[in-house]
Amino acid sequence: MRLYTFFRSSASYRVRIALNIKGLSYEQVPIHLRRGGGEQLGAAYKAINPQALLPALDDNGKILTQSLAIIEYLDETHPTPPLLPSGPADKALVRSMAMIIACEVHPIQNLRVLNYVKATYNQTDAQVNQWAQHWIDLGLSALEPMIVAQPKPGKFCFGDTPTLADICLVPQLGNARRYGCDLSKYPTILEIEKSCMALPAFADAAPEKQPDAE
């Protein structure tokens, strides 16, 4: 397998964690999101992912995009250990936690959105950071009580094994710190992050451990 990735891309980070949890080896193809105006926007990468977003996974010539779709593909093709609980209600709960991050928070603090806000509305870096903080805080402040109230409290977002929810949460916390969010408001989330980072699958997927890290 070949993963088109960038060390600081949180959506790529999700897939790296999933690949590691499944114990799958893969080759990394770094695509620099800023160099030369962004390698993701070049024709070569757009031929792989017309959306010009990372990550993309090449599994024996089959190109997959969108991190959650890739992770569910990996979960179906390599079912052990599972990344979703078994019952439909539990599965829906874990997916909803993951989607708070992947559908509501991450897209509006993504590079191209921040660039657009900055250039089109003449915003300073500080104002753009404030925008990112606002949306990250909104998502995390909903996720924290949801995790506390879940039916299977444990070391992770749901129970005592990592799921899709943890896979989305941990990379988002990296972004939150980058934009200066105050994470002390989310003690349960911080405990979960500690449990995740104690696992090699998460620790080895961290941005600073990647071959293209700067």
Ligand SMILES: N[C@@H](CCC(=O)N[C@@H](CS)C(=O)NCC(=O)O)C(=O)O
């Ligand atoms: N929903 C997509 C989001 C992908 C995405 O936004 N990737 C970012 C990096 S984390 C990207 O490639 N950004 C490039 C840009 O904004 O130009 C997924 O989950 O894969």
